[in-house]
Amino acid sequence: xxxxxxxxxxxKRYGSNHVVKDLxxxxxxxxxxxxxxxxxxxxxxxxxxxxxxxEPSTGTIKVEGVPxxxxxxxxxxxxxxxxxxxxxxxxxxxxxIAYGLKMKKVPKPEIKERVLEMMEMVQLSGFEKRYPSQxxxxxxxxxxxxxxxxxxxxxxxxxxxxxxxxxxxxxxxQLELKRLQKKLNITFIYVTHDQEEALTMSDRxxxxxDGIVDQLDTPTEIYEHPATRFVATFIGETNTYDGCVTSIHxxxxxxxxxNGAVKVKCDDSFSILEYATISVRPxxxxxxxxxxxxxxxxxxxxxxxYVGAVLKCIVSLPNGNELKIERLAGQELPPIGSxxxxxxxxxxxxxxxxxxxxxxxxxxxxxxx
Amino acid sequence: MSGKASKHEFRxxxxxxxxxxxxxxxxxxxxxxxxxxxxxxxxFCKTDEYYNVVYEFTAANYxxxxxxxxxxxxxxxxxxxxITTLICVLIGYPFxxxxxxxxxxxxxxxxxxxxxxxxxxSLIRIYGWRSFLGNSGWLIKIxxxxxxxxxxxxxxxxxxxxxxxxxxxxxxxxxxxxxxxIEKLDGxxxxxxxxxxxxxVRTLFEVILPLTSGGIFSGCIMVFIPCLGYFFVSxxxxxGNTDMIGNLIERQFKSANNWPLGAAxxxxxxxxxxxxxxxxxxxxxxxxxxxx
Numbered sequence: 001x002x003x004x005x006x007x008x009x010x011x012k013r014y015g016s017n018h019v020v021k022d023l024x025x026x027x028x029x030x031x032x033x034x035x036x037x038x039x040x041x042x043x044x045x046x047x048x049x050x051x052x053x054x055e056p057s058t059g060t061i062k063v064e065g066v067p068x069x070x071x072x073x074x075x076x077x078x079x080x081x082x083x084x085x086x087x088x089x090x091x092x093x094x095x096x097i098a099y100g101l102k103m104k105k106v107p108k109p110e111i112k113e114r115v116l117e118m119m120e121m122v123q124l125s126g127f128e129k130r131y132p133s134q135x136x137x138x139x140x141x142x143x144x145x146x147x148x149x150x151x152x153x154x155x156x157x158x159x160x161x162x163x164x165x166x167x168x169x170x171x172x173x174q175l176e177l178k179r180l181q182k183k184l185n186i187t188f189i190y191v192t193h194d195q196e197e198a199l200t201m202s203d204r205x206x207x208x209x210d211g212i213v214d215q216l217d218t219p220t221e222i223y224e225h226p227a228t229r230f231v232a233t234f235i236g237e238t239n240t241y242d243g244c245v246t247s248i249h250x251x252x253x254x255x256x257x258x259n260g261a262v263k264v265k266c267d268d269s270f271s272i273l274e275y276a277t278i279s280v281r282p283x284x285x286x287x288x289x290x291x292x293x294x295x296x297x298x299x300x301x302x303x304x305x306y307v308g309a310v311l312k313c314i315v316s317l318p319n320g321n322e323l324k325i326e327r328l329a330g331q332e333l334p335p336i337g338s339x340x341x342x343x344x345x346x347x348x349x350x351x352x353x354x355x356x357x358x359x360x361x362x363x364x365x366x367x368x369x
Numbered sequence: 370m371s372g373k374a375s376k377h378e379f380r381x382x383x384x385x386x387x388x389x390x391x392x393x394x395x396x397x398x399x400x401x402x403x404x405x406x407x408x409x410x411x412x413f414c415k416t417d418e419y420y421n422v423v424y425e426f427t428a429a430n431y432x433x434x435x436x437x438x439x440x441x442x443x444x445x446x447x448x449x450x451x452i453t454t455l456i457c458v459l460i461g462y463p464f465x466x467x468x469x470x471x472x473x474x475x476x477x478x479x480x481x482x483x484x485x486x487x488x489x490x491s492l493i494r495i496y497g498w499r500s501f502l503g504n505s506g507w508l509i510k511i512x513x514x515x516x517x518x519x520x521x522x523x524x525x526x527x528x529x530x531x532x533x534x535x536x537x538x539x540x541x542x543x544x545x546x547x548x549x550x551i552e553k554l555d556g557x558x559x560x561x562x563x564x565x566x567x568x569x570v571r572t573l574f575e576v577i578l579p580l581t582s583g584g585i586f587s588g589c590i591m592v593f594i595p596c597l598g599y600f601f602v603s604x605x606x607x608x609g610n611t612d613m614i615g616n617l618i619e620r621q622f623k624s625a626n627n628w629p630l631g632a633a634x635x636x637x638x639x640x641x642x643x644x645x646x647x648x649x650x651x652x653x654x655x656x657x658x659x660x661x
Contacts, residue, residue, distance in 0.1 A: 051564060052563075052564075053560050053564075073563040073564045074563045074565075074566045078564075079564055079565065080560075080564045084555075084557055086555065086558050086561040088558060088561075088562075088580075090579045090580055099562070099565050099567075099575075100566050103565055103571060104566055147561075147565065148564075148565075
């Protein structure tokens with residue numbers, strides 16, 4: 001699998017507003033890559049720079065190995081599906097889809113053949129003579145996708161294409177998009193703020209936060225091994241604990257938290273006396289009514305919430321922090337208000353380097369000097 | 370019960386309507402509708418040998434208007450209006466496009482450039498052009514200094530001068546509807562066009578012009594129709610050489626003193642205007658965008 005899009009040291013500033021910060025991103029040929037992040041994280045700007053609607057302030061963007069940052073959108077072999085569809089209201093569905101081929105001066109019979117074939121692929125046969133205003137949201141979306149795909153771009157850029165659709169239609173379109181992508185074997189770069197959408201569709205996800213890619217990995221890796229505290233809390237539900245690594249023994253660290261010591265698996269990158277964050281998913285959390293070896297956490301049961309097959313326990317630590325623990329429903333439970341001892345298997349928790357504690361380290365060093 | 374309710378409704382609807390619309394309606398009735406009827410009646414009247422209006426029916430006024438000399442003037446009026454409209458589109462469109470699409474903070478300032486001329490009476494501004502273009506005007510002086518012209522050059526009293534004045538007067542009327550249409554244009558459509566491989570010129574003809582054609586059309590109507598009836602521009606800048614329908618009408622009422630003939634001319638002009646507006650509507654034009 002070769003590289004198709006490469007962004008090297010890309011920065012984008014609007015005046016004093018630094019939207020994309022020193023971005024390095026490699027997109028492989030034929031993959032479904034999602035840029036995921038909350039609004040204002042720079043994901044749409046990144047996409048627009050690849051499309052050519054925005055010029056990077058500094059840095060290089062390569063498509064198929066060729067720098068394109070000086071090229072106009074019409075000179076790039078990428079196509080975009082816009083969030084608002086951007087269908088031409090004065091043109092029929094046929095003419096909308098045929099637009100790109102017409103610009104490339106493809107012979108008319110071939111245009112007709114390819115447009116009809118594409119319309120069949122997106123299940124819009126029979127809509128040739130209609131105008132965009134006569135279509136529903138989902139149909140417009142399909143026209144927008146067909147209009148882009150018919151040009152056989154090397155890369156298809158999609159800017160929150162399903163954002164305006166209702167939930168049911170969105171689920172359906174997610175599967176359809178994934179199917180199209182596999183069938184045509186085109187690289188998709190997909191922008192969304194919907195983590196579930198990203199987890200369902202993507203081969204890899206780039207989680208963006210404040211203009212920086214925090215982690216670029218497969219959905220499983222991102223869920224199971226978040227690289228930063230932000231990723232851990234952004235994707236799914238999790239419990240986080242900040243603490244200090246006090247000992248490391250055979251790949252298991254003892255971390256001392258405000259509420260006592262706990263154990264967590266760690267790798268060589270951690271050292272003793274380092275500040276770090278532990279992330280434990282609710283479904284990985286356990287508890288019992290007697291203390292568990294190696295864990296000093298004590299909590300009070302606050303509430304139980306039934307969510308279908310699982311039961312969410314809300315427990316609170318002495319410092320007031322609340323934890324979420326998931327259990328299969330139907331098990332015997334200690335009464336609300338009783339004391340429990342939360343724990344987890346050390347390999348079920350993730351230890352994350354915590355940059356925000358660096359400042360304390362620096363302050364300590366200054367004091368020592 | 371229902372009678373009582375409808376009576377109440379009648380009162381609550383009629384009084385505010387009378388207070389708000391009433392005075393304007395009355396004003397329009399006396400100052401527009403009544404004079405129009407008078408003009409229409411007068412156009413079918415005779416005159417005595419001293420050109421006093423005699424209220425006797427005749428269609429002779431309209432018959433007179435069919436003579437070659439008059440038809441020539443209608444043709445010239447239409448031609449001058451047409452050329453004026455065309456030049457207004459060519460000048461107005463790029464300008465309207467720039468002020469509508471610019472993201473610069475100077476947008477308001479540019480917009481003001483269109484509005485400011487309205488602050489001075491157009492008659493005065495046209496006199497300004499006359500002294501600027503005239504034999505002792507600035508332009509001739511500068512051209513003479515640069516040896517580009519000698520004393521024999523005369524810029525006034527030509528068809529071109531009339532068109533220049535007309536364009537000058539009517540460009541804002543073209544720019545404003547164009548500005549509205551272009552500002553409504555969704556920027557993502559232009560991006561989509563470029564994304565799909567269209568160069569800027571193709572985008573102009575495939576997307577921008579078709580989607581702003583409503584603005585072009587209303588701008589043309591806003592320029593063409595008043596242009597037909599304008600008389601002081603051709604009077605001041607064209608001398609007597611480029612008479613238009615407006616000049617004929619003015620002359621019938623002022624110097625020739627043949628009011629019924631002037632009335633008939635006015636009626637013809639009104640009919641032409643109505644015809645043009647009807648065509649505009651037929652072609653799908655929106656009356657709102659004319660500001661009517």
